[in-house]
Amino acid sequence: MADTSPDRFHEECGVVGIYGRAEAANLAYLGLYALQHRGQEGAGIASSDGNVLISHRGLGLVADIFDEEIVRRLSGEAAIGHNRYSTAGQTLLRNTQPFVVEYALGSLAVSHNGNFTNAQTLRKQLEAKGSIFQSNVDTEVLVHLIARAEHSTLLERTISALSQVEGAYSLAFLSPHEMITARDPHGFRPLVLGRFEGGGYVVASETCALDLLEAEYVREVEPGEVIRFAGAKLESYKPFNKERARRCIFEYIYFARPDSRVFGRNVYAVRKELGRQLARESHKPADIVVPVPDSGVPAALGYAEQARLPFEMGLIRNHYVGRTFIEPTDSIRHFGVKVKLNAQRDVLEGKRVIVVDDSIVRGTTSKKIVRMIRAAGAAEVHMRISAPPTISPCYYGVDTPTHGELIANNHSLDEIRDFMGADSLAYLSEEGMYAFTGTGNKPGFCDACFTGVYPVEITDEAETRQMRLFQALERGPKRLRLVKE
Ligand code: AMP
Numbered sequence: 001m002a003d004t005s006p007d008r009f010h011e012e013c014g015v016v017g018i019y020g021r022a023e024a025a026n027l028a029y030l031g032l033y034a035l036q037h038r039g040q041e042g043a044g045i046a047s048s049d050g051n052v053l054i055s056h057r058g059l060g061l062v063a064d065i066f067d068e069e070i071v072r073r074l075s076g077e078a079a080i081g082h083n084r085y086s087t088a089g090q091t092l093l094r095n096t097q098p099f100v101v102e103y104a105l106g107s108l109a110v111s112h113n114g115n116f117t118n119a120q121t122l123r124k125q126l127e128a129k130g131s132i133f134q135s136n137v138d139t140e141v142l143v144h145l146i147a148r149a150e151h152s153t154l155l156e157r158t159i160s161a162l163s164q165v166e167g168a169y170s171l172a173f174l175s176p177h178e179m180i181t182a183r184d185p186h187g188f189r190p191l192v193l194g195r196f197e198g199g200g201y202v203v204a205s206e207t208c209a210l211d212l213l214e215a216e217y218v219r220e221v222e223p224g225e226v227i228r229f230a231g232a233k234l235e236s237y238k239p240f241n242k243e244r245a246r247r248c249i250f251e252y253i254y255f256a257r258p259d260s261r262v263f264g265r266n267v268y269a270v271r272k273e274l275g276r277q278l279a280r281e282s283h284k285p286a287d288i289v290v291p292v293p294d295s296g297v298p299a300a301l302g303y304a305e306q307a308r309l310p311f312e313m314g315l316i317r318n319h320y321v322g323r324t325f326i327e328p329t330d331s332i333r334h335f336g337v338k339v340k341l342n343a344q345r346d347v348l349e350g351k352r353v354i355v356v357d358d359s360i361v362r363g364t365t366s367k368k369i370v371r372m373i374r375a376a377g378a379a380e381v382h383m384r385i386s387a388p389p390t391i392s393p394c395y396y397g398v399d400t401p402t403h404g405e406l407i408a409n410n411h412s413l414d415e416i417r418d419f420m421g422a423d424s425l426a427y428l429s430e431e432g433m434y435a436f437t438g439t440g441n442k443p444g445f446c447d448a449c450f451t452g453v454y455p456v457e458i459t460d461e462a463e464t465r466q467m468r469l470f471q472a473l474e475r476g477p478k479r480l481r482l483v484k485e
Contacts, residue, residue: 012038012039012085012113012255012397012398012399013038013039013082013083013084013085013097013111013112013113013114013205013397014032014035014036014037014038014039014081014082014083014113014204014205014206014209015035015080015081015082015111015112015113015170015171015172015191015203015204015205016028016031016032016035016080016081016082016111016172016202016203016204016205016209017078017079017080017081017111017172017174017179017181017202017203017204018031018078018079018080018200018201018202019077019078019179019200019201019202019229020077020078020199020200020201020229020232021077021196021199021200021201021202022077024047024076024077024078024079025045025047025071025074025075025076025079026071027079027202027213028045028047028079028080028081029045029062029066029071029081030209030212030213031081031202031204031209031212031213032045032062032081032082032083032209033062033063033212034204034206034208034209034211034212034213034257035083035204035205035206035208035209036061036062036083037255037257038083038085038113038205038206038255039082039083039084039085040060040061040083040085041059041060041084041085041096042057042058042059042060042065042083042084042093042095042096043057043058043060043061043062043065043066043081043082043083043084043096044056044057044058044065044081044082044096044097044098044111045057045066045071045074045079045080045081045082045098046074046079046080046081046098046100046109046174047074047075047076047078047079047174048076048077048078048079048174048175048176048177049075049076049176050076050077050176050177051176052107052176053100053107053108053109053174053175053176054073054074054075054076055074055098055100055109056070056073056074057093057096057097057098058093058096059093059096062083077200078174078179078229079174080098080109080110080111080172080173080174080179081098081111082096082097082098082111082112082113084096084097085399092135092136094134094135095135095136095137097110097111097112097137097139098110098111098172098174099135099137099139099140099143101143101147103143103146103147104147105153105154105157105175106175106176107175107176108143108146108154108173108174108175109173109174109175110139110142110143110171110172110173110174111171111172112137112138112139112142112169112170112171113169113170113171113189113191113205113397114167114168114169114170114171114184114188114189114396114397115138115167115168115394115395115396115397116138116139116141116142116165116166116167116168116169117166117167117168117395117396117456117457117458117459117460117461118165118166118167118459118460119138119141119165119167119460120460121459121460122141122145122164122165123138123141126141126144126145126148129148131144131148141165142161142162142165142171145160145161145164145165146158146160146161149161154173154175154178154180155178155180155226155228155237158173158180158182158226159226159237159239162182162184162226162240163239163240166456166457166459167184167188167395167396167397167456168184168186168188168189168248168396168397168456169182169183169184169188169189170182170183170184170189170190170191170205170221171183172203177230178228178229178230179228179229179230180226180227180228180229181193181203181221181226181227181229182221182225182226182227183220183221183222183223183224183225184223184224185223185224185240185241185242185243186223186243186244186245186246186247186446186455186456187220187222187223187224187245187246187247187263188246188247188248188396188397188446189205189248189251189396189397190205190206190220190247190248190251190256190262190263191203191204191205191220191221192204192205192206192207192210192217192218192219192220192221192261193218193219193220193221193227194207194210194213194215194216194217194218195215195216195218196213196214196215196216197214197216199232201229201234202215203221203227206256206257206260206261206262207260207261207262208257208259208260211259217261220263220264222238223243223245223247224238224239224240224242224243225237225238226238226239244444244455245444245445246444246445246446246455246456247263247444247445247446248394248396248397248398248445248446249433249445249446249447249450250359250387250394250398250447250449251263251267252265252267252270252271252274252436253271253274253358253359253386253387253433254295254358254359254387255398258271258297258298265436267298268298269436270436271298271299271302271358271386272298272299272301272302272305273302273435273436274299274302274386274387274428274432274433274436275298275299275300275301275302275303275304275305275306275356275386276302276303276305276306277302277428277432277433277435277436278299278302278303278356278384278385278386278426278428278432279302279303279304279306279307279384280306280432281426281428281429281432282384282426283306283307283354284352284354284382284424285352286307286309286351286352286353286354286380286382287309287310287351287352287353288309288310288311288312288314288347288348288351288352288353288354289303289304289307289309289310289311289312289353289354289356290312290313290314290315290347290348290353290354290355290356290373291311291313291315291355291356291357292315292341292355292356292357292358292365292369293313293315293316293317293341294317295357295358296356296357296358296386299356299358299386300356303354303356303384303386307354309354312347313344313347314343314344314347314348314351314353314355314373314376315341315342315343315344315369315372315373316341316342316344317340317341318339318340318341318342321339321340336368337365337368337369337372338368338372341369341372342372343369343372343373343375343376344376345376345377348373348376348377348378349376349377349378350377350378350379351378351379352378352379352380352382353373353378353379353380353381353382354382354384355369355370355373355381355382355383355384355422356384356385356386357369357383357384357385357386358385358386358387359385359386359387359390360385360389360390360407360408360416361390361400361401361405361406361407362401362405362406362407363407363416363419363420366383366420366422367419367420367421370383370420370421370422371421374421380423381421381422381423382422382423382424382425382426383417383420383422383424383425383426384425384426385425385426385427385428386428387427387428387433387450388427388428388429388430388433388447388450388451389408389413389416389427389450390406390408390409390449390450391406391408391409391449391450391451391452392406392409392448392449392450392451392452392454393406393449394448394449395448395454395456395458395461396446396448396456398449400449407419408427413425413427430447430450430451433447433450
């Protein structure tokens with residue numbers, strides 16, 4: 001059974017769409033390759049040969065799912081693709097995308113990055129009206145809404161369906177005759193538009209896909225924008241009420257590839273600036289700055305530049321670690337992180353070390369890293385995090401655990417420092433996180449994971465809370481007190 005509890009993070013994903021270009025599926029495949037960091041659980045491509053949709057989906061990495069024969073079979077000049085991120089217990093083929101369905105207007109394929117915050121509520125309503133669901137993924141709700149809409153074109157049906165969903169989406173739809181992409185009015189998740197020399201378009205979650213495909217970056221698909229690609233034309237629509245942009249700050253902090261241009265800025269440059277700001281705010285006398293590779297590297301470079309300290313790779317990452325390995329039961333303790341990272345004694349011995357990572361979620365990684373660095377002979381270990389404490393789950397498409405599992409949600413700074421065994425611990429301040437924008441006031445970002453302030457209501461959660469309250473009331477006052485706690 002799926003975990004449909006609303007207090008769970010859902011999936012991050014990568015989306016790509018190619019239109020008006022020979023060997024579209026091959027290009028989509030390369031695009032998914034570039035976006036592999038956005039999801040490793042499964043991937044798929046649907047292509048159109050102008051008459052029918054052809055699709056292939058699988059579990060695992062892009063390179064393992066497709067081969068030459070499969071990509072050749074995905075013929076046509078339009079294709080959409082999807083990478084899916086892992087969420088506990090849901091590694092199921094039927095949850096991988098693109099979803100391909102048949103409905104009144106023919107065939108339709110959908111790739112979705114984000115999370116609808118009223119999906120469970122809509123699903124219940126749709127099921128009550130007779131809809132039968134095949135997967136546990138919120139995207140399927142959208143497909144049903146499109147199928148039930150009473151309009152004669154896919155564009156109108158899509159707009160009608162999107163006006164009923166709440167939350168975060170960057171989407172690509174493909175029918176045999178057209179491609180449509182859409183981004184939610186807050187623009188939570190990224191989506192960019194590119195153009196091929198000689199004709200044809202590409203949309204992708206990040207520009208690193210455009211770079212690999214040698215496509216020219218045109219612009220972001222704007223928040224609230226719906227683009228229809230049909231024939232040689234590109235039509236842009238803004239059918240929704242305008243909202244304040246709420247681009248996801250965590251894309252900059254951890255999620256996007258550093259060589260991408262996301263929300264109009266180079267991610268690497270932003271991460272370096274976060275590191276510089278971290279050094280300005282919380283530097284301690286030390287000998288070297290060591291990143292937690294790979295995601296901590298740009299921030300550590302910025303920190304080292306600002307603190308005028310040597311940047312050293314005191315931790316080396318094994319890049320060939322797969323999803324599963326056989327873990328010894330007790331003979332080697334803390335095996336998990338060691339298989340990924342190794343501490344270099346020659347670099348660390350006798351040194352006062354600043355360790356820079358981008359975020360702490362449960363705290364288990366940092367604890368193991370501190371222990372490893374000490375075991376390699378470091379004199380002092382100072383943990384520095386290039387983001388504020390992660391205190392709240394994301395409901396807009398970033399995979400993170402529940403409130404209770406987030407160490408900063410229920411522990412003080414000193415408690416976290418003691419838990420990980422560091423000599424000191426500092427996070428970046430909330431204001432410092434926005435120093436890179438160069439403006440004094442908080443710009444249009446969503447930072448709910450750091451502040452607990454959610455720009456779009458979590459309808460599903462509100463419903464569940466209300467339901468729990470009713471159940472508690474039915475059980476009597478003693479239970480009600482427990483719920484309040
Ligand atoms: P933890 O051991 O749970 O504290 O995990 C912290 C590590 O996970 C950090 O090194 C981060 O780079 C990484 N991280 C942060 N957010 C995510 C995420 N949403 N998915 C996967 N890894 C993450």
